[in-house]
Amino acid sequence: MSENKVCAVVLAAGQGTRMKSALPKVLHKIAGRPMVCHLLATVDELNAEKAVVVVGPNMERVAEAVAPHAVAVQHKQQGTGDAVKAAREHLAGFKGSVLVLYGDTPLVKRETLQEMIRLRENGAAVVVLGFEPADPARYGRLIVKDGELERIVEYKDATESERAVRLCNSGVMCLDGERLAGWLDRLTNDNAAGEYYLTDLVAMARADGCKAAAIKCDEEEVAGANSRADLAMIEKIAQCRLREKFLAQGVTMTDPDTVWFSYDTVLGRDVTIEPSVIFETGCVVEDDVEIKGFCHFEGTHIRKGAKVGPFARLRPESDVGENCHIGDFVEIKKSVIESGAKVNHLSYIGDARVGAKTNIGAGTITCNYDGYFKSKTDIGAGAFIGSNTIIVAPCKIGDGALTAAGSVITKDVEPDAMAVARGKQTALAGWAEKFREQKKALKDKLSKKG
Numbered sequence: 001m002s003e004n005k006v007c008a009v010v011l012a013a014g015q016g017t018r019m020k021s022a023l024p025k026v027l028h029k030i031a032g033r034p035m036v037c038h039l040l041a042t043v044d045e046l047n048a049e050k051a052v053v054v055v056g057p058n059m060e061r062v063a064e065a066v067a068p069h070a071v072a073v074q075h076k077q078q079g080t081g082d083a084v085k086a087a088r089e090h091l092a093g094f095k096g097s098v099l100v101l102y103g104d105t106p107l108v109k110r111e112t113l114q115e116m117i118r119l120r121e122n123g124a125a126v127v128v129l130g131f132e133p134a135d136p137a138r139y140g141r142l143i144v145k146d147g148e149l150e151r152i153v154e155y156k157d158a159t160e161s162e163r164a165v166r167l168c169n170s171g172v173m174c175l176d177g178e179r180l181a182g183w184l185d186r187l188t189n190d191n192a193a194g195e196y197y198l199t200d201l202v203a204m205a206r207a208d209g210c211k212a213a214a215i216k217c218d219e220e221e222v223a224g225a226n227s228r229a230d231l232a233m234i235e236k237i238a239q240c241r242l243r244e245k246f247l248a249q250g251v252t253m254t255d256p257d258t259v260w261f262s263y264d265t266v267l268g269r270d271v272t273i274e275p276s277v278i279f280e281t282g283c284v285v286e287d288d289v290e291i292k293g294f295c296h297f298e299g300t301h302i303r304k305g306a307k308v309g310p311f312a313r314l315r316p317e318s319d320v321g322e323n324c325h326i327g328d329f330v331e332i333k334k335s336v337i338e339s340g341a342k343v344n345h346l347s348y349i350g351d352a353r354v355g356a357k358t359n360i361g362a363g364t365i366t367c368n369y370d371g372y373f374k375s376k377t378d379i380g381a382g383a384f385i386g387s388n389t390i391i392v393a394p395c396k397i398g399d400g401a402l403t404a405a406g407s408v409i410t411k412d413v414e415p416d417a418m419a420v421a422r423g424k425q426t427a428l429a430g431w432a433e434k435f436r437e438q439k440k441a442l443k444d445k446l447s448k449k450g
Contacts (some may be wrong), residue, residue, distance in 0.1 A: 005096035006048040006117060007177065009087045012036050012066075012103030013056035013074045018227045024062050026103035028231055031238045032262035032281040034065050035225060038106035038238075041263075043099070045110045046117070050094075052087040053103065079195030080171065081187045088181065095178040097121065100198065102171060105224045107237060112217045116174040125179060125210035126202055128152065129172035131219050139168035140199065142214045149212040152199045167214065170222035173198065179210070238263075274310070282316065292328075303339075321356070338381070350374075355381030355399065363388040380415060 016025025026036035033041075036053065043051045051069045055062045056077060063071045074086040084100060091098060097120040099113060108129075116127045128149055130142045138155040141162050152169050153162050175183075183204050187196045202212050225231045242261040243253065251267050253259050255275035265279045268287035277291055280298035285291070289302050292309030299316030302308060305323040312326050315333035320326055324337050327344035335349045338356040343349060345362035351374050352366045364385050366377040377391050380399035385391075387405045397403070398415030407421040 005094070006046050006099060007091060007094055007096065008043045008046075008048050008051040008099040008101055009084055009091075010036060010039055010043070010051060010053045010066075010101045010103050011080065011083045012053050012062055013059070013077055013083060014104065015056065016104070016226065019225075019231075020228070024059055025225065026062060027065055028225065030106055030231070030235050030263075031242065032264070035106040035234075036062065036066060036103035038263065039101055039103060039108065040066060040069055042108060042110050042113065043101070046113060048099075049096070050090060052090040054083045054086050078189060079193070080198040081184065081196030081200065082189075084180075084198060085184050085187075085196070088184065091177060091180065098175045098177045098180055100171075100173040100175065102224065104226070105170075105172070105222055107223055107234060107241075108172060108221050109217070112215070112221060113174075115215055116172075119213050119215065120174045120176065123211055124213040125176040125205045125208075126212040127174040128202065128212070128214045129170045129222065130167040130214045130216050131170050131222050132166045132216065133168055133219050136163075136166055136168055141165045142167045142169055144214055147213075149202060149214040150206070152202050167216060169199065170217070171198075172222065173201070175201065176205075176210070179205070179208075268304070277309075286322075349377075351393065352377040352379065354379045355383060357381060358383040358385070360385045361387035361389060361405065365390050367392045 012026040014025055019025050019028065027034045030038055040051055052072050053066045053069055054072050054074050056074055070090050072087040072090060074083045076082065097117050101108065112129065116129060119127045128142060133139065140152050140154045141158055143150045143153055143162060143165060144167065155163065183201050186204060187200055189196050205212050220237050223234050223237065225234050239260055243256045243259065246267050247253065247256065250269040252272045258275045259273050260278045262279055262281045262283065264281055266284040268285060270287055271285050271289045273291045274293040276294045278296045282299035283297045285302045286304040288305045290307045295309040295312045297314045300314040300318045302320045303322045306320050308320065308326045309328065311328045313331045317334040318332045319336045321337055321339035321341065323340050325342040325344055326332065329346045330343050331348045333350040335352040335354065337343065337354045340357040341354045343360040347360055347362065347364040348366065350366050351368040354360060358379055358381060367390060368374050368377065375393035377393045378396040379385065380397060380401065382400045383397055384402045386403045386407065389403045390408045392408065392410045395409060395412060397413040400416040401413045402418040403409055403413065404418065404420040404422065407419060409419055409421055413419040
C-alpha cells in the first residue's frame with residue numbers, strides 16, 4: 001500500500017441491547033439501507049483502498065451485509081483501542097491515513113472526512129472530529145490551544161473550566177497509518193474499566209512530538225443510534241437531507257415533510273410529488289412525472305410524463321411507460337404498462353403486459369395466481385378492457401381487442417375481436433312489486449306476534 005492513501009476501520013461489534021432487537025444494531029435500516037452500509041458507501045466515495053469492519057463473535061449477519069468489505073472479529077471487546085487492534089492484520093504495511101468510524105453513526109459527511117484526511121496529510125498525526133451538542137452532558141471534551149489538540153479529557157476527570165468547553169469528542173478519528181501499529185502496541189488498559197481507549201493516542205502522539213488536531217462538524221453528523229428513539233431521529237435527519245437534495249435538483253414537493261425516500265431513489269427534473277408519498281428501495285422516476293398523494297412505490301420505474309395516483313401502489317418490477325395514467329386505488333406488480341396506456345381506477349394488474357394506448361376499465365383484475373404458480377397476462381396495444389373484467393391467466397388479448405364489462409376471460413382473445421363472458425340478462429315483469437308485497441305481509445305478521 002502506498003502513502004497518502006486512505007483506509008477505514010469501522011467499529012461495529014456492539015449488540016445494541018437498548019434496541020431491544022435480535023437484529024445487530026448496525027443492521028437497523030435508515031432510508032432503506034443498514035446503518036453500517038450508509039457509512040461504507042461514504043467511505044467508498046473517498047476511494048479508500050480498504051474498509052475493515054470490526055464485528056463481535058457470531059455476527060455473521062453483519063459480515064454478510066458488509067461484503068465485499070473485509071471483516072475482523074473483536075473477541076473480547078475491551079474498548080475502542082482493542083477494536084482497532086482486531087483490524088491490525090488488514091492494515092499491515094499501510095502508511096496513509098486510517099479513519100476510525102462507528103457503524104451506528106451513519107450520517108458523517110464525505111466532506112467532513114475529506115477535511116480530516118487533508119489535515120492528516122498536512123502534518124497532523126492524529127485528527128479528532130468534534131462537535132458542539134445542545135447539551136454537552138457527560139461527553140469527553142477536546143482541549144484545543146493555539147490551533148492544536150492538546151488532549152481529550154473525560155467528563156469525570158475534567159475541571160470546571162474544562163467542563164465549560166463545548167467542543168466534545170465524537171470518537172471519529174483520522175490517524176497516521178505508519179505510526180498506528182506502534183501506538184497500538186503501547187496502549188494499556190490500566191484504568192477502572194480495564195479497557196483500551198483509542199483516545200489515549202492523542203497524548204501518545206504529542207509525547208512523540210507529533211501534532212494533533214481537531215475539526216468541528218454539526219451535531220447531526222455524529223448522531224449515534226443506541227435506541228429506537230435514536231433510530232427514528234437519525235431517519236428524520238436522513239430524510240431531510242434527501243428532500244433537500246431533490247428540491248435542489250428541480251423536484252416539486254407540495255409538502256416535503258410527508259414524502260419519504262430510500263437512499264437509492266432516483267428522481268428526474270420537473271417531477272411533482274403531492275403529500276404522503278413513500279418510495280421504498282429501487283425506484284426510478286423520470287422527468288415530468290406527476291405523482292398525486294398517498295402513493296406507495298417499491299422497485300418501480302416510472303417513465304417520462306406519466307401521471308400516477310392518488311392512492312396507487314406500485315410493487316417490485318413494475319414499469320410504467322411514458323405518458324401513462326395510473327389512477328386511484330390501482331395496484332401494479334411485476335408488470336409492464338406500455339406508453340400511453342391507462343389504468344385509471346380500482347384495478348389490480350399483476351404479472352402482465354399492457355400494450356401501448358390500451359385502456360383498462362375500472363375494477364379490472366388479472367388473476368395471476370392459482371395457489372401454486374404465477375401465470376402471465378398479455379394485453380396487446382390499443383385494446384379496451386371493459387370495467388369489472390376478470391382475466392384468468394395465462395391469457396393473451398390481442399391488439400385492438402375489446403372485452404365486455406363484467407366478463408370473466410379465461411381464453412385468448414384474437415386481435416380486434418370482442419369477448420363477452422357473462423350470464424344472459426333476463427327480466428321478470430312485475431316480480432319486484434310482488435316480492436315487496438310478500439315481504440311486507442310477512443313483516444306485519446311477525447310484528448303482531450311480537
